[in-house]
């Protein structure tokens with residue numbers, strides 16, 4: 001077992017192509033850490049640097065307390081499984097799993113016992129004498145995993161090992177990976193772009209976007225208390241409602257989030273009020289998950305929005321309502337694209353705020369002429385509030401709709417997408 005420490009690790013590919021930007025992160029001894037992020041955000045690059053398959057451009061990589069930037073891959077005691085584990089086609093399943101031990105000239109009886117034990121844990125003990133070509137995709141990934149961990153590496157790296165499998169197999173193997181890795185207690189870094197895999201497998205999740213670490217914490221911490229608007233949106237199974245609001249503190253009586261036609265107020269006794277009030281007179285982004293909103297009768301006088309139901313959408317286990325509230329949604333702020341820049345390092349914040357403000361202003365201008373919004377094809381939903389209705393819809397299309405807002409679940413961000421109101425975690 002071993003810990004993995006990244007200290008401001010940066011990867012620049014030839015051609016000034018910044019793939020990982022000053023990542024600092026620690027995987028504890030025996031921890032199951034999931035690296036989550038959209039395609040192209042630098043996950044594989046990071047994993048390959050840990051394995052020694054890719055050089056670290058800047059920063060330090062520590063494995064088991066030793067500086068490992070220049071340690072050859074074979075001295076790292078790291079095993080890696082890829083999206084489609086390449087197996088030796090002419091060797092049996094047994095031969096594939098045993099191979100790393102045979103190379104190491106292990107005792108034949110030990111090899112036999114170890115392969116039997118692992119193949120049982122991976123549910124492939126019936127296939128030991130078959131060739132990889134005769135196996136299903138799920139079985140082949142099990143063999144690849146068996147071969148990777150047969151030597152009991154200190155660190156186990158997995159790069160989207162389930163993404164080539166169909167949904168049923170993915171769920172099954174997901175649970176088995178979790179059980180196996182935990183029973184071995186080996187430090188594991190698992191890469192995926194799938195939020196469900198991340199939430200279900202991880203001890204902790206590190207979420208990346210465009211080469212930049214966005215947040216790290218337990219699944220519940222980053223779901224309930226995300227550090228950025230990007231994290232809140234990425235972990236949402238439905239679309240996150242993200243609206244802009246002006247912060248007001250009328251006569252200093254309370255803190256108001258003013259959405260134009262709608263307002264939400266927080267009393268000073270609310271622990272978030274002070275942090276939000278620092279933006280008085282300025283604009284912030286307010287995130288609301290569809291399940292933090294609920295249909296209520298006209299007479300309801302708690303925190304709410306009002307509008308008209310534009311569409312209902314059936315999702316099997318729930319209905320979603322799209323409620324036109326006359327409040328434009330805003331796109332999720334992203335860090336600047338490092339791939340567009342030409343000099344050494346990504347700017348800390350310059351340019352982005354200005355860019356967002358410009359984007360935001362142009363959306364407000366279109367809203368002044370309500371019909372402009374309709375002409376932006378594909379952007380209709382952006383002006384709707386998405387509300388989760390459960391299994392029986394309380395509304396019909398075109399109904400007037402009052403939407404209760406669970407104030408304990410709103411999230412307030414700067415225009416750049418940094419969280420303002422959270423009781424941020426200390427670790």
Ligand SMILES: Nc1ncnc2c1ncn2[C@@H]1O[C@H](COP(=O)(O)OP(=O)(O)O)[C@@H](O)[C@H]1O
Pocket residue numbers: 013014017018019037038039040041042043044045046339
């Ligand atoms: N060998 C390479 N040379 C140049 N650019 C690369 C190389 N490998 C990956 N990249 C680029 O680096 C970025 C991160 O890639 P990658 O780490 O594969 O992302 P992910 O695994 O999250 O999809 C992408 O923009 C990708 O095109």
Ligand SMILES: [Mg+2]
Pocket residue numbers: 043044045159
């Ligand atoms: Mg990848």
